[in-house]
Amino acid sequence: MRTLYHQPLCPVSRKVRLVLAEKQLDVSTVEENEGERRDEFLALNPSGCVPVLVEEDGTTICGAGPIVEYLEDAYPDVALLPGTPAYRAETRRLVEWFDDKFAQEVSTALVYEKITKRSLSASYGGGAPDMAIVRTTLHNIRYHLDYICYLMESRSWLAGDALSLADFTAAAHLSCLDYVGDVPWSQYPDAKDWYVRLKSRPSFRGLLADHIPGMPPPRVYANLDF
Amino acid sequence: MRTLYHQPLCPVSRKVRLVLAEKQLDVSTVEENEGERRDEFLALNPSGCVPVLVEEDGTTICGAGPIVEYLEDAYPDVALLPGTPAYRAETRRLVEWFDDKFAQEVSTALVYEKITKRSLSASYGGGAPDMAIVRTTLHNIRYHLDYICYLMESRSWLAGDALSLADFTAAAHLSCLDYVGDVPWSQYPDAKDWYVRLKSRPSFRGLLADHIPGMPPPRVYANLDF
Numbered sequence: 001m002r003t004l005y006h007q008p009l010c011p012v013s014r015k016v017r018l019v020l021a022e023k024q025l026d027v028s029t030v031e032e033n034e035g036e037r038r039d040e041f042l043a044l045n046p047s048g049c050v051p052v053l054v055e056e057d058g059t060t061i062c063g064a065g066p067i068v069e070y071l072e073d074a075y076p077d078v079a080l081l082p083g084t085p086a087y088r089a090e091t092r093r094l095v096e097w098f099d100d101k102f103a104q105e106v107s108t109a110l111v112y113e114k115i116t117k118r119s120l121s122a123s124y125g126g127g128a129p130d131m132a133i134v135r136t137t138l139h140n141i142r143y144h145l146d147y148i149c150y151l152m153e154s155r156s157w158l159a160g161d162a163l164s165l166a167d168f169t170a171a172a173h174l175s176c177l178d179y180v181g182d183v184p185w186s187q188y189p190d191a192k193d194w195y196v197r198l199k200s201r202p203s204f205r206g207l208l209a210d211h212i213p214g215m216p217p218p219r220v221y222a223n224l225d226f
Numbered sequence: 227m228r229t230l231y232h233q234p235l236c237p238v239s240r241k242v243r244l245v246l247a248e249k250q251l252d253v254s255t256v257e258e259n260e261g262e263r264r265d266e267f268l269a270l271n272p273s274g275c276v277p278v279l280v281e282e283d284g285t286t287i288c289g290a291g292p293i294v295e296y297l298e299d300a301y302p303d304v305a306l307l308p309g310t311p312a313y314r315a316e317t318r319r320l321v322e323w324f325d326d327k328f329a330q331e332v333s334t335a336l337v338y339e340k341i342t343k344r345s346l347s348a349s350y351g352g353g354a355p356d357m358a359i360v361r362t363t364l365h366n367i368r369y370h371l372d373y374i375c376y377l378m379e380s381r382s383w384l385a386g387d388a389l390s391l392a393d394f395t396a397a398a399h400l401s402c403l404d405y406v407g408d409v410p411w412s413q414y415p416d417a418k419d420w421y422v423r424l425k426s427r428p429s430f431r432g433l434l435a436d437h438i439p440g441m442p443p444p445r446v447y448a449n450l451d452f
Contacts, residue, residue, distance in 0.1 A: 046373075047327055059312045065291070066318035073311035085299035086285045092292035101273055147272075 005032040005041065005052040008210045009115050009179060011107050012064035012099060013051040014172035015165075019068050021203035022168070023078045027053075035120075064099070068165060080165040091159040094166035098173050105140040107173045109133050114180045118215065138182060145184070148191040157194075171198040175207050181218040185226060192226075200224055231258040231267065231278040234436045235341050235405060237333050238290035238325060239277040240398035241391075245294050247429035248394070249304045253279075261346075290325070294391060306391040317385040320392035324399050331366040333399045335359050340406045344441065364408060371410070374417040383420075397424040401433050407444040411452060418452075426450055 004020065004027045006013035020027050032041055032050050045052045045062040053061045053070075061067045072081050081088045113129035120126030148170065151158055158166040174195060177183050185192040198204060208222040220226035230246070230253045232239035246253050258267055258276050271278045271288040279287045279296075287293045298307050307314045339355035346352030374396065377384055384392040400421060403409050411418040424430060434448040446452035 047323060059315075061312075061315040062319045063322045065322055066315045069295075069318055070311050070315040073314060085296050086287075088299060089285075089287040089292045089296040092295055093288045096289045096291055097273060 002027050002056055003054045004029050005044070005054075006050050007031060007034070008212060009111055009176050010050055011103065011111070011173040011176050014175060014207055015099075015169050016051045016053065016064055016067050017206055018168040018172060018203050019071055019080060019165070021206060022080060022201075023071060023075050025071070025075060035124075065095075080163075080168065082162045082164060083160070087160055087162070087164075091164040091166045094158050095169045098166075098170045102144050102170070102173055106137045106144060107176055110137040110180070110182060111176055113137075114182075115212070115215065141177065141183065142187075145188040145191045148194060149188055152190040152194055167194075167198055168203075171195060171204075172207075175199075175204075178221055179210070179212075179217045181220070196224060196226075228253050228282055229280045230255045231270070231280075232276050233257060233260070234438060235337055235402045236276055237329065237337070237399040237402050240401060240433055241395050242277045242279065242290055242293050243432055244394040244398060244429050245297055245306060245391070247432060248306060248427075249297060249301050251297070251301060261350075306389075306394065308388045308390060309386070313386060313388070313390075317390040317392045320384050321395045324392075324396045328370050328396070328399055332363045332370060333402055336363040336406070336408060337402050339363075340408075341438065341441065364410075367403065367409065368413075371414040371417045374420060375414055378416040378420055393420075393424055394429075397421060397430075398433075401425075401430075404447055405436070405438075405443045407446070422450065422452075 002025065004013075004016060006017065006029055008014075008031065017027075017029070032038075032052075034048055034050060037048055041052075042048055044054065044060050047062065049063065051064055051067060053067045055061075061070045068080070072079065081091055083091075110133075113134050117126050117129060148158070155161070157163045158170060174183060185195070199208070211217065228251070230239075230242060232243065232255055234240075234257065243253075243255070258264075258278075260274055260276060263274055267278070268274055270280065270286050273288065275289065277290055277293060279293045281287075287296045294306070298305065307317055309317075339359050343352050343355060374384070381387070383389045384396060400409060411421070425434070437443065
C-alpha cells in the first residue's frame with residue numbers, strides 16, 4: 001500500500017489526506033517529526049519537509065503541491081482540478097491564497113504558537129504561546145472568513161460552481177485552527193455553511209478522528225453541528 | 227495582446243517571462259510596484275502580488291504557479307511539464323525547491339537587501355544592505371549550487387533527461403542574483419555549464435536586456451562567456 005509521511009496538524013499534509021480520501025486511494029500514514037531530520041526521511045525528501053507520498057512501486061513524491069498535482073495526473077477519475085484552463089487557474093489562485101497568504105498571516109503562526117511550541121524545549125523556543133502573535137492571527141483570520149463569505153455570495157464553492165482543490169486546501173487550513181478552537185464561525189454564517197458541507201463529506205472523517213496526545217480537540221471540532 | 231504585470235527582479239515573474247518566451251507567446255509587460263497597492267491592480271489580484279497575466283479576452287490569472295500551469299493547459303505545444311506523472315512530480319518538486327526553499331534561504335533576502343531597500347524610504351526599512359544578511363545568503367547559495375552540480379552528475383537537466391519548468395524556475399532565481407553579481411559560478415563548473423545552456427536560449431534574451439535605473443548589471447550578467 002502507498003505511504004504518506006505527514007504531521008496531523010500540518011495544513012498541507014491535511015490537504016493531501018483529503019485529496020487521497022476524495023479519490024478513494026488507500027494509504028497508510030506515518031507521523032514524521034521534521035525536527036528530528038531522520039536520515040531515512042532525508043533520503044526520501046532532501047528538503048526534510050512533510051508531506052511525502054511513497055507509492056507501492058517506490059515512486060516518491062515530495063511536497064503537497066507536487067503530490068496533489070501528481071494525484072490529479074495519475075488518478076483522474078475524481079477530478080479536483082475540474083473545468084476549463086481558466087477555471088483551473090482560478091482554483092490554483094485560491095490554493096496559493098490559502099497555502100501562502102493564509103498560512104503566512106494565520107495558520108503557520110497559530111499552529112506554531114499553540115501546538116508546536118508545546119513539544120519544543122525552551123532552548124529551541126518552546127514554552128507558552130506568545131499571546132501578541134496569537135491575537136494578531138485571530139485578527140487576521142477575520143479578513144479571510146470575510147473573503148470566503150464574499151465568494152459564497154456568487155459561487156457554490158470557492159472557485160465557482162464545482163467543488164475543487166481550492167475548497168480542500170482552505171478547509172485543511174481551517175480544520176487545524178478548528179482543532180485549537182480559534183475560528184469564530186458564528187460570526188461568518190456563509191463561511192460556516194460552506195465548511196459544514198465539506199466537514200460532512202466522508203473524506204473528512206480521518207481528520208475529525210485526529211487526537212494529539214495531551215491536547216484533545218474541543219468538543220465542536222468533530223461535531224457537524226457546531 | 228496579453229499583458230503581464232511583473233517586477234524585473236522578481237524571480238517568479240522572470241520564470242513566467244521565460245515560459246511565455248519558450249512557448250513563443252507574445253506579451254506586453256507592465257512593471258507593477260506592489261508597494262503602491264494600486265486599486266486597479268488590486269481589482270485584478272486581491273492578494274496585491276505580481277505576476278498577473280491578463281489574456282486578450284480579459285481572462286486574468288494571478289500568481290506564478292497558476293500562470294505557468296495555465297500556460298501548460300492552454301498552450302501545450304511546447305511542453306515544460308513533459309513526461310510521465312512521476313517525471314512531472316519530480317519537476318514540480320524542484321520548482322517548489324527553488325520557489326520556496328531557495329527563495330527563503332537565498333533569493334528573497336538578497337534581492338530585498340541589494341535592490342528593494344534602495345527604493346524604500348528609511349521609515350519603511352530602506353537604506354544600505356544589512357551585510358550580515360547578505361553574507362548568510364552568500365553562504366547558503368553554495369549548498370544550492372552544490373545540489374545543482376549533484377543533479378548534473380546523473381542528469382541532462384534538473385529533473386532528468388528533458389528540459390522542464392524546473393530549469394526555468396531555478397534559472398529565473400539565479401538570474402536575479404547574477405544581476406547583482408553574487409553567484410560564484412567559477413567554483414561550480416557543472417552548475418555553470420547548465421546555466422550557460424539556459425542563458426544561451428532565445429527565451430533568455432528579454433531577461434538579459436533588463437536594466438534597473440541607477441543599478442546597471444555587471445558586465446558578465448548578459449555575457450554568455452562569464
